[in-house]
Amino acid sequence: MPVTASRSPNPRRIVLLAGPSGSGKGELSRRSGLPVLPLDEFYRDHDAPGLPRRYGIVDWDDPSSWDAGAALEALTSLAHDGSAEVPVYSIAESRRLGTGRLDAGEAPLVIAEGIFAAELIAPLTAAGLLAEALVLRRPAPVVFALRLARDLREHRKPPLTLLRRGWSLARAQAADVTRWQAAGMRPTGLHQGTRWLQRLAGSAEAEQHHHHAPARLPVLEITAVCFLRDGAQGTEVLAVRKRGTGSYMQVGGKLEPGESARDAAVREVGEELGVSLDPAELAPLGEFEAVAANEPGTMVRSTVWTTGTPLPDPLEVRAELADHRWVRLDHPGSGARLAPLMVQHILPALRDRR
Template sequence: MSITFSQDLGDGRRAVMAQAAAPACRQCASKAAQWVPVTDSAPPVDDPANESDALFEVPPGARRPARRIVLLTGPSGSGKTALTRRLGLPVVNLDDFYHDVDFPGMPMRYGIVDWDDPRSWDSAAALDALRAVVRTGRADVPVYDIPTSRRTGGTVLEAGDAPLVVAEGIFAAELVAACRADGILADAICLTQPRLVTFWFRFLRDVAESRKPLPTLVRRGWGLLRAEPALVRRWTDLGCRTATPAQAERDIRALLTP
């Protein structure tokens, strides 16, 4: 059994003494009684009210980010880049996150690196860039040269006060689940057009930009034409919805309306 005493020390402090009742001797009494200074302003450690400075808990997902991401995918040549130009929003070009051609373990097809395989692409770095631009309004992004299949430098994307950032590329669907889990996904769209239209526009673009030797472009283009339905199914399975370029433009502009 013990008896507790307190004493005011001034300056908002007090001392507390716990003394055992009926000590056997003076020496025992002196050891049993100890003054311990405490401060009135220091609340108990186990007080739940001290675990957070917030007035109340905010439910998960209740905080809306300053900006969100529109993921835009679709077959190569489906009009993704043209759409982003018309929208005039900040754009993360996901093709810039390709690995260099001599990166270990690159997938091969048609005797060259299979640039349509997600393993040729740095998904982790792309996701980090999207998270950064949502959180801070800016992100460091690489600059990739497709003809030489290498990164040639880097740049800084500034989102300013734009409420949406478009991330476009054939691998955009790979990021749907992570962006949705982070609460930063505004929409995920897969552009679709008639396959022959996509084939023709892709071929004209690739030739104009000298992306690869002509025989490779023809062989790759024909392979993509045949694979397109399966690609679109995969992207929708990953969480994208299909839309024509015109419909996608209307839908994205609608997101900008308060």
């Protein structure tokens, strides 16, 4: 039963803003008037296993102390849905205190600011969501003074630790800015950056207002498999997220040349979950078409299957998958962005089948 979904509106685009700690990224973001996602909210808790250490504490300047996948997931939701669930992180306590909701409203751009912003250039570019990447460049003595005053005022760490870290960051600042530029970020000052962001926002808004739907998009043939389980609050379906992306979807993928949808489903489940499927266990749910979640300017046409094959507990995803979650059929929630194919077709079809 083929179904063609209406195309969703243009997503908001993301402006990445990096710069030394204390250089004024938050001030530049505030002056722009755009919604802001502080990337510091995605630091890992101080007791998470495997965190890097320096100065006798966790090295919070190392990207491995930060959850890039969660940040990308939130930005994808902001871009496509206009809101996202965001952690509330205490720098002083080095742990998450809870979550909050960030709404982008009607703004055509969202700023994501933090010292690890450059880590998101590649995945946002691949998703067609990157509008600009800026690095704030200011004199090292100014940044040192601003950072120390802020950190002492907010009691972020003991004073001696703040001084030691501050001197180290000041010595590394020139190399850090050079590295950010090499990653593709445009250097800017505070006032110049403010004017640039305001012009960029005006252009993006005009583009939204004058957008016309393009010709029919190319269609990618894929297959997907639904694993269901009885959760505490009702039936749940497995959703997975690929590395470098922010949307959750079903296990599956593209068909190889000459491969049937059923054979592709068996192969993908084996590669991504390490589970051997009996092809006879696959029951067709339908064939659906929707905007691709991770491939800009593309539609997907998917043959979707269900199976009663049990999954191992705990489940470990592999191959190109980054993580997974179980989604309630009746109340999918808004904590993560689900692929259009899942929202528009798969979840309704599963609900109708019960």
